[in-house]
Amino acid sequence: MKMTVDFEECLKDSPRFRAALEEVEGDVAELELKLDKLVKLCIAMIDTGKAFCVANKQFMNGIRDLAQYSSNDAVVETSLTKFSDSLQEMINFHTILFDQTQRSIKAQLQNFVKEDLRKFKDAKKQFEKVSEEKENALVKNAQVQRNKQHEVEEATNILTATRKCFRHIALDYVLQINVLQSKRRSEILKSMLSFMYAHLAFFHQGYDLFSELGPYMKDLGAQLDRLVVDAAKEKREMEQKHSTIQQKDFSSDDSKLEYNVDAANGIVMEGYLFKRASNAFKTWNRPVMPNNIFKYLIIGNIVEDLRLCTVKHCEDIERRFCFEVVSPTKSCMLQADSEKLRQAWIKAVQTSIATAYREKGDESEKLDKKSSPSTGSLDSGNESKEKLLKGESALQRVQCIPGNASCCDCGLADPRWASINLGITLCIECSGIHRSLGVHFSKVRSLTLDTWEPELLKLMCELGNDVINRVYEANVEKMGIKKPQPGQRQEKEAYIRAKYVERKFVDKSSILSSPPEQEKKFVSKSSEEKRLSIFKFGPVKSNDSGIQQSSDDGRESLPSTVSANSLYEPEGERQDSSVFIDSKHLNPGLQLYRASYEKNLPKMAEALAHGADVNWANSEENKATPLIQAVLGGSLVTCEFLLQNGANVNQRDVQGRGPLHHATVLGHTGQVCLFLKRGANQHATDEEGKDPLSIAVEAANADIVTLLRLARMNEEMRESEGLYGQPGDETYQDIFRDFSQMASNNPEKLNRFQQDSQKF
Template identity: 45%
Template sequence: MDTFLDFEDCIRDSPAFRQSLDKCESDMSELESRVEKVMKLCGQMVDAGQNYTSCNQLFLCALSEFTAYHKSDGVILNCLRQFNQGLQEMIQFQTMLFDQTQRAISQQLTNLLSQFVPQIRETRREFVRIGDDLDSAVVKNAQVSRHKPVDAERATHLLLATRKCYQHFALDYCLQLNNFKVQQKLDILNSVFSYFHAQYTFFHQGFDLLRDLEPTMKTMASQLSQLSTDCSAKRKDLENTHLLVQQRDASGEAVIVCNPSDGGTIQGYLFKRSRKKNKTWKRCWFSTENNQLIYLKSHKEQPVVLFDDLRLCAVKSLDVIDRRFCFELLSVQKCCVLQADSEELKSAWMNAVQGCIDMAYRDQVTDQNTQVKVSSAPVSIPDPPSHPPALGVALSGRGNQHCCDCGEAEPRWASVNLGITMCIECSGIHRSLGVHLSKVRSLTLDSWEPEQLKLLCVLGNEVINGIYEREAADVLQKPSAGSPRQDKEQWIRSKYVEKRFVARHPDGPDADALKLRARQRLYSASVSGDLVAMAEALAEGAEINWNNNEQEGRTALIGSAIGGSLLACEFLLQNGANVNHRDQRGQGALHAAATYGHTGQVCLLLKRGANQYAADEKGNDPLSIAIETAHADIVTLLRMARMNEEMRDSEGFFGSVGDDETFQDIFRDFSNMASHDPEKLTRRPFIRSSEEEQQDEEEKN
C-alpha cells in the first residue's frame, strides 16, 4: 500500500518527514523518466507502424496493378480482387489501431506530466527558497542578545512570519505530491487499458472480417484445387501435343492449315507479285474466310481483302514465268499471281480455293431455300431475362449511390439491419460497433437474399439519414469523404450508438410514456409493414423483443407474422428479434404465419431457426394449424422441413453433411416466389386423404 506525505509531520518538519519527502521526490523523478521512455518508444512504434502501413498500401497498389494484368482470366481476377479488398480493409483497421495507440499512450501520459510536473517543480522552488529564508531567520533569532529587547522582538516576529509562510508552502507542496501519486496510478492504468482495448478491437475486427471472408476463401480454395488439376492436365496435354507436332511436322517443310470439312478453307504463307512492278514479290499470310481471299502483310497491320467474292474468280496454274510453283487467280476486275514453296503446297492451295468457290455456290442455294421456308412461318424467340447483381440493386435505392455517413461515391459495403450502403472505411468503423448495432456485408463479395436487397431499396440512405440525422446540424458537423478517420468514427458512434441526432422529446415525467409509445409504434408498424415507422421506433429506443400485454404478450415479430409483411419480418430478424418467442397462448411467429396463411414468412422463419415442433396451450404445432387452416403450400413446407430434420437425425454422426437437395430446392423456390411474385402464393385448399385422417385418429387414440 502506498504511503503518502503526512501533513502533521510536514508542519513539524521532522527528519522523518524530510526522509519521506526525499523518497517521494526521487520516486516522482524516476516515474517521469520511465514515462518519457515509454512515450518515446511508443512514438517510435507508431512511426514504424505507419511506415509499415504506407509500405503495405504501396504493395496493395502493386497488387491491384497485378490484378489488372490478369483481366482476361476471370478466376484469377476475381480471387485477387476479393483479397485486395479484404487487405484494404485490414490496412484501415491497422491505421485505426495506431491512431488509438497514439491517443492511449502518448496523449494520456503527456497530459499526466503536463498537468502536475510543472506546477510541482514551481512549488518546490518556492518551498526551497522559503526554507532557506527560515533557516536564516532561525539563526538570526538565536544570535540576538538578551540585552537588546528591540532587536530580539524584531527577530522573533520575523521568525514567526517566515515559519508560517514556510508551513503554507510545505503543505501545498505535500498536497501536490500526494495528488500526483494518486492520479498517476489512474492515468497509467487508464492508458494501458486503452491501449489493450485498441488491440482487442483490432483483433476483433480482423476476426469479423475473416469470418465474413470465410465462404469466399472456401470457394477460392475449391477453385484453386480445380485450377491446379486443370493446370496439371493442361501441361501434360501441351507436352504430348509438343511431342506429337515435333515428331509429325518439324521436318523443315512449309506448313499450311487446311480444313476440308469447312469448305476447303486454307491458311499459309505465299509470295504475292506486285501488280505495278512484276519483278517485286512480297511474302504474305493468306487465308480464305467467308467466301473471301484475305492476306496480311505483317502482324502489325490490318488484313486486306484481295478478292471479296470468290464466286467471281477462277484459279489456274501459271507455268509461263521463270519462278516455280506459281498459280493465278482471275476475276472480271483484276488478277493476282501467287507463288507457293513447293508443288504440293501449290496443288493444295489451288484445290482449297476451288473448293471454297464450289462451297460458296452451294451455300447460296441453301440460304435461298431456307429463307423461303422461314418467311412463311416466322418465329420470335424472347431473350432470357437478365437479373442485376446485388451491387446494382442496392445502389438503385434512394441515396444509396453515396456512403450514408461520409458521402463517398460508389459504396461497396452495406449494413443489413440498418438498410444502408457505405464505403470501405466507414464499414470498418461499423464493424467495430458490434453486430448487435450494425451487420456489415460486402455487396461484391458476399451473397445476398432477395428480401435483404429489398430492405436496402425500401429503406436506403435517404430514409435512414432522415431518422438518425434529423437534428445533426445543431449538434455536430457531418464528415466528408476526405475527413480524417477519427472524425468519421466520432460521427458514426454519435449517430448510431449514442443516437444524439435522433429527434427526441425532452426527458421529463413522461419519459416512460414516450418509451411505451415507441414500443407500441413498433408493434403497430410491424403489423402494417411500415418499415420507415419501424426504423423510427427502433431509433427512439423501442425494444425489439418487447411483450405487448395489450395484444396477449405478442412481440413485434409475431405482429409482422400476423400482418404478413415479409420485409418487416426480415427487418426485425436482422435487428435481433427472437424467432422462438411465444405469447401468452403459447404461440410464436411461426404459429401466426401458419394461421394467417403467409407462406413466404413460414419459409423465412424456418430458415432463421424457428422451432416447428413448438406447441401452443391447446397442443397444436404449426403443422397442425396449417392442416386445420387448409393451406397446401405451408403444409408442404412444414412437412418437408420436418422430414429433412428427421433424416439428418437418423443419419447421425456419419451421415451426409447439409440438408437434402430437394428440400433446399423447394425452399429456394418458395423464397424467390415470396420476394418476386407474392401473388402466386394464393391460398390453395389442403385436401386430406382418408389414410391421413385415419392416422390422425390413431394418434389421438
C-alpha cells in the first residue's frame, strides 16, 4: 500500500497526521476514478463481445445453409457441417468467457467501489465533523476569561469531552483507511487473476476442440489436393472435347437431332415443337418435349389412347413443316423446324403408336392414371404464369397481419396454412382438423404450396387471426375454457368443432334479433318507385379496388347510411330514403346485408358467425342479396369474401338482375372478371330482356365487353370440343389473370369507362 497512517500520530492529531490524511484521501479519490473507468471499459468490452458472438452465429448459420444446399455433395456437406458445429462450440466458449469477465471484473470491482469506498467516505464525513467540533471547543476555551471561573470550568469540560470523542472517531477513520489500503490490493489482484483464468480456460477449450478437429482437417487437406488434381484433369478433358465439337459442321440445325429407333420404349425424341392452341385465336406456343413422344402425348392430355390415333402431314395451312396427331375426339397440330425434323417426329409418333399396341394392360392403366386432369394440359405449359402469388411472398404478406404469426386455434408459431373463407392462418395439424369440418365451414389452402389469386390474398390481409378470434372466441375467458396447446390432437378437434361448427364461444348478445317492423325502418320506397337511372349521375371513376363509382358530386364513394337502392334513384327522391339503424338492433342477415355495402369485412364475419344466411334476400329492397350490396358498395374483396362463404353468384333480385348485371351496369370491371371466373351466367336476362353483354355494349364499356365476349367464346369452344369442366385455353386464362391483377394491384388502369355512356 502506498500510505499507512500511524495510530499514535492519530491520537496526537499532529501536523504529520493531517498531512498523511490529505495524501491518503487524494489517493483514494484517484483510485475511485481508475476503478470506475476500468468497469466502464469492461462493460463496453462485454457488449462488443456479445455483438461479435451474434455476428459469428449468423456467419455459422450461413455455413449451415451452404451445407444444406450442398446436400448432393457428401464431402462438402460433411465438412461444412463439422466446421459449423466447431464454430458453434467456439461461440459457446466465448459466451462463457464474457460471463466470467462480467463476474470477475465488472461485478467484483463495482462491489468494491460501492461497499468499501462508501465506508471510507462515511468515516471521512464523521471525522471531518468531529474535527470541526474540536476546533470550536479549542477556540471557545481560549477565549474564556480567567476571572470567570464558572465559564472556565465549562469550557474545559467541553474541550475534554470533544477531544475524547475526536480520538474515537479518528481511530475508527484511521482503521478504515488502513483496511481499505490493504483490501484494495487483494480485490484488484483477485478480480484480474479470475479474469486471466477465464482466458486460460477459453484458450484451453479452443485448443482441445481444434486438436480433435486437426486430424480431420489434415485428411480433408490431402483430399482437397487430389480434388484439385482431378479438377485440372477434367478441365483439360472438357477443353479437348470443346475443341473437338467446335470443329464439327453446324451448318444445319438438323444435326442436333438424335434419336434411337431400337430404343426399348420406342423412339426417344427430345427437342422443341410449336403447338397450335385450341382457342379462337389459334395461337402457336413452343412447349418442351419430354424424352419420349409417347409419354408426352399421354401425360400432356392431348390424346386419351395413343392406339386410336393417327399422324399425318399438314399441307393445307400457311405454316411449313406441320403435322397433325388426330384422335377420335380431338387433334393436335404441331410444327417442326425443318422438313427433316418433321419426318423424324412423324416416324417417332408412328413408332410410339406401335409401341402402345405392344404395351401390357397394366402399364396402360398406369399411364391413364397419369393423364388425369390434375396433371394439366399442354395449353397450360407456361406454369410460371399461373402462379400469381405463390410461396414465401404470400406467406410473408399474410403473416404480417396482426395475430397471423401464430396459429389461430392453438398458437403454434410460423403457421403455413390458411382458411380462406375465414381469413385465418393455421398450423398443419389444425389445418387437417379444419379439412375434416367440410368446405362449408372452412376451406384450407397452403401459404407456400398453392396458387394465390390477388383478390384472395387481399381478402386474407383484410381479416386475420385477431379479428376472427374476437368474434369466435368472445366468450372463451368468461366460460373458463383454455385454448388447446400444440400437440393436443383430441383437445384441438373438440375445441375447433365447438368454435366454428357449434359456435359456442360467440357472444350471442352482440346482435339482437329484430322484429320485422325494425327491419322495415331503413326502407321507404317501394320497388316500383325505384327505376334504374344510373347514368343520370355522370361519369364514374375507380376506387381503391379497381371498381368505378358515381362521382358527379365529387364524392369518392356513397355514404354508408344511404339505402342500397338509392344508388339508382333520382336526386330528388334520394333525400327521403331512411338511414340504417344501429347494427346492434339488426338480425344477422340484415347486418351482413348492411356490412357488405359498407365494405366492413369484420362485421360481415361477425354476422356469419351469428348464423346469417349468406344469400339472405331483403324483401323490402327488391330482394337484393349481400353479394349485390357488395357490388353496389364497390369492393372486390367484399365480393370475394361472400363467394368464398357460399354466396350464390347467380341469385337475382326482383328485376331479374344478378351480381353480374349490377357490376356491368356500374362499370365494375374487376367484379365482372371475378364473377365470370366464379361461374356467373352471362346469358341471364333481366325483366327488360337485357343480358350483361347488351348492357355493356350500350354503355360502350370496352373492357367489360371484351371480358364477356371472351368468356362466351371460351364457353362455346369448350362445349364444341367436349372440354366440360376445363378452365379454358391459355390465352383466355392469361387475359382474365391480367384483369384480376389490375383490379387488385393497379385499379387505375381499369378506369376506362366512357363519360358519354347512354341510358338504356
